[in-house]
Amino acid sequence: MHVTPNLPIKRPFPLRDHLKKELRMPVFIQNDGNCAAFGEATWGAAKGARVAILLTLGTGIGSGVIIDGKIFDGAFGQAPELGHLPIDSRSKQMCGAGHHGCLESCISKEYIKKMVERRLGKRLPLLEVENMARAGNKKALALWQDVGGYLGLAIGSLLNIFNPEVVIIGGGISPAFDLFEEAIKKEAAKLSFPSMLKQMRLVKAHLGNEAGKLGAARLVFENIKH
Numbered sequence: 001m002h003v004t005p006n007l008p009i010k011r012p013f014p015l016r017d018h019l020k021k022e023l024r025m026p027v028f029i030q031n032d033g034n035c036a037a038f039g040e041a042t043w044g045a046a047k048g049a050r051v052a053i054l055l056t057l058g059t060g061i062g063s064g065v066i067i068d069g070k071i072f073d074g075a076f077g078q079a080p081e082l083g084h085l086p087i088d089s090r091s092k093q094m095c096g097a098g099h100h101g102c103l104e105s106c107i108s109k110e111y112i113k114k115m116v117e118r119r120l121g122k123r124l125p126l127l128e129v130e131n132m133a134r135a136g137n138k139k140a141l142a143l144w145q146d147v148g149g150y151l152g153l154a155i156g157s158l159l160n161i162f163n164p165e166v167v168i169i170g171g172g173i174s175p176a177f178d179l180f181e182e183a184i185k186k187e188a189a190k191l192s193f194p195s196m197l198k199q200m201r202l203v204k205a206h207l208g209n210e211a212g213k214l215g216a217a218r219l220v221f222e223n224i225k226h
């Protein structure tokens with residue numbers, strides 16, 4: 001384990017060794033976003049894709065990249081951190097890791113809730129904001145499109161780097177996916193090559209909260225010594 005900005009663990013802690021000792025069984029550690037991407041790439045929205053990217057909105061913005069059917073986690077196991085791609089350098093909002101202007105600092109769940117309060121006058125559950133937009137409320141619809149715009153900025157850069165077959169949107173905002181799908185594409189188009197945008201399938205996560213567990217299970221079966 002290296003850094004866990006959204007968990008209350010401040011010092012390096014040998015989690016794997018600790019769990020191994022307590023549970024007396026093999027223990028593997030992998031990032032939840034990576035596991036969710038692996039689950040979606042095995043049984044879900046990105047099944048069969050050679051290169052797939054997952055962005056999932058929770059407390060922070062989790063992410064996972066699958067390359068050639070395998071989890072890409074960098075040279076030292078800390079990648080990818082796509083929620084921290086720079087989006088708005090003038091933003092004063094800060095993410096859990098202390099950056100100003102990264103994707104997470106613009107549209108983490110908490111910041112979307114603040115956006116709702118500021119624009120709609122009160123704190124509302126995201127489901128209600130979704131229903132309002134579907135009923136034709138212009139402010140609610142504009143809010144979802146702005147969320148899509150921020151995602152589109154990040155996805156435009158990701159297209160240039162990875163040229164993915166599939167980009168999956170998961171987590172708390174995915175039920176409203178159809179309300180901001182076009183806004184993502186519109187913004188991503190400003191930053192990427194038209195052919196890359198055309199080749200990408202932009203989809204909602206299929207496996208919901210099960211994706212991480214399923215991906216983690218596959219990892220164990222692949223790594224365990226029989």
Ligand SMILES: [Zn+2]
Binds near residue numbers: 083084095098104105
């Ligand atoms: Zn950040």
